[in-house]
Amino acid sequence: MYLKRKADAYLNAWKSDPNRSPLIIKGPRQVGKTETIDYFAAHNYRSVVKINFVEEPKYRAITADGYGADTIVRNISLIDPAKKFIPGDTLIFFDEIQAHPDIVTALKFFKIDGKYDVICSGSMLGISYKQIESNSVGYKTDYEMRSLDFEEFLWARGYDEAVIESMFTHLCDATPFSEVEMNVFSTAFMDYCVLGGMPAVVASHIRTGTFEGTLQLQRQLILDYQEDIRKYAQGLDQARILNVFNHIPVQLAKENKKFQISKVASGARFKDYRGCVEWLETSGMVNICRCMSYPELPLKGNYDENKFKIYFGDTGLFVAMLDDEASDDLRANRNLGVYKGAMYESIVSEALRKSGYDLYYYKKEDSTLEQDFFVRTREWLVPVEVKSKKGTAKSMRTLIASDSYPEIQFGVKLSAGNIGSSEHVFTAPYFTTFLLRRLLRAYDEGQAPMLNNPER
Template sequence: MYLKRKIDEFLVQWKNNKDRLPLIVKGARQIGKTESINHFAKKYYSNIVYINFVLEPKYKTILSDGYDADSIVKNITLLDTKKKFIKDDTLLIFDEIQEYPDIATSLKSFKVDGKYDVICSGSLLGIHYQKIHSNSVGYKTDYEMYSMDFEEFLWAKGYDDTQIADLLKHMILQKPFGQTQFEVYKKLFLDYCILGGMPAVVRQYIETNSFSNTLEIQNQIRLDYEEDIRKYAQGLEQTKIASVYRNIPVQLAKENKKFQYNKLGKNARSREYTGCIDWLKDAGVISICYCLHFPELPLKGNYDENKFKLYYPDTGLLISTLDEEAQDDLRANKNLGIYKGALYENFVAEAFLKQGLGLYYYKKENATLEEDFFVRTKDVLIPVEVKANKNSSKSLNQLISNKNYSDIHYGIKLGDSNIGFENNIYTFPYFCAFLLKRYLKKQN
């Protein structure tokens, strides 16, 4: 059972580009990179040469005669005479390139040679921490892949682009959803939050129409991530990196969700852990939301690198870290709000990340003003509040009404409520968060 992914369309567009460059598909492990690439390859190429550097370590010698395409092809066919190369109809797939990153240096030669298409794939774990002679700048295309977003989950459940376009239309026209529509999408959204977007988890859910064994799969994925930390991280950094990764759920559960190093250990200091956080971010297993210096445009460069919140890029994996009683409660009652909004906030961060929106928040030094997220159009800064309850939005109102924040004209509130507009605040249900970038484009 193949699950439709957004990379599918990208790969077709890539192939249709006559001047296409070798492609590198990056992302955390088990998000579906290899499955999507192989699905595309079988559909559009009659000849596929697939090499996995983890399962087939013998191919780690194919650069022994140089980085030029002819030498590499010759060495591949020497190692396996069954592998054939047909000019203009061969896709060469190098998988798990974090095990053999030097192969990236050959991409320039394959582009210049022009006889074969090349796609590389690998987890980010370790890619940035091994010596690469050259990364073929200007001769490759990079594609960042994540676990399934809510739209891809809806596709897996049988919903199509027409229904998704209707969701966006409701947002643009400020038309509240009917009761049935609201309840159906709310249930789907809560199921997605608990499951997350790991293809193996979603597939299990679709095939069984239940949560059966999904938690076991999620737990195994997290254990695999930690195993990769031990495999790729160097020396004592392993323990520190694992400590940061495990501590994120604990810190998100606090009222003050700013990441605090002293929660990692009594004598923990930021200088000891900064590289660990960068490592996890590059690995694709955490995302960072930076605190703005001041709520104004531009966003890039207008933030404090030492103040941030950390999230899991897959809310299902975050939920899988909770204790058994919490797991049972969530799966039975779908009540995410009791966890101080941390789970909803993580979901919104995940939705923003997967849309390519930056992650920024703001908290005034005296704690009198705090906002969960910020997005922007061309000329306007928009605060976004995540509400796990029906309480009023004090900070949101203050940001909109105070003339000191001249780049802010209106705000957005995401919550367990229907579409609405009041006091320059647009309200959308959580299940619309994945459409926010498309909605903002319509506001320009």
């Protein structure tokens, strides 16, 4: 069962570019990289030469004589003469390149040679890059792939582009969803919260129409991730990385969701764990939300590096790390319990990150003023509030009303409720978060009336 991915459109556009460079698809384990590339290759090339450096370690020798394209092609043919190289109609797919990162050095020469298309993929690429002697800067293209977002989940459920466009029109026009739409999309979104976006988990759910076996799949993925830490975290304290990873659910459940290194282990100090947090972020396992020094533009660089929250890269992994009682309650009764706020924050952080946003929050010292997330338009800084229950978004309204924050003119509140707008706060259901970046682009282009003229 193949699940349609946004990467499909990217790969087709890449293939259509006459000046395309070798492509590296990066991302954490089990997000669907190999399956997506296999599907694309089968539909676009007469010959596909696939080499998996983990399953076929003998191919690691193909760079022993140098990195030239002809040299590597010759060595591949020597190992397996059945592999066919048709100039102009062959894709060479180097998979699991974390097991042989030197192959990336050859991409420059494949680009110059131009006879074959090349795609590389593998887990933990952000870490593996540090092992590469020369990573062909200027001669390759990088694409980051993550687990399914809610739009892709809806595709898997059988909803087409027309449904997505209808959702987007509701947002642009500030037209509330009907009762049927709210029920259907809210239920689907809750299913997505429980399942997460890992393709194997979603595919199992789609095949059976139930949640049977999905928790076991999620927990196996957690074990695989922990094994990756032990396998690839070279030069760092693996026990510390595992401690940070395993403490994420506990710290998210607290009222103050700022990740506290001191709670990870007795006597733990931030300077000893900085590399561990960076390693987890680079691997794609987690998303880091950084505390802004002050809520103003630009976002990049405007943060306190010692203050941050940690969310999972896929909320399904969060669910898998809950205790059995909480997990069973969530699946059977949709009861998020103590994790309710954390669960919604996590799913929103995931949606924003998958939309291409970096994550930022703000907590004013010696004050109750705290804002969950920030995004931006071309001109304005936009606070985003996540409400797990009915509330007035007091901090966001303070930011909007105060002359101390001139770049904040309006905000977005995400909740279980319908679309609405009041006092420069636009309210939208959680399930529309994946459309937020597109909505703000529409605002910049004057095509989102509900956000026009935001000045106080």
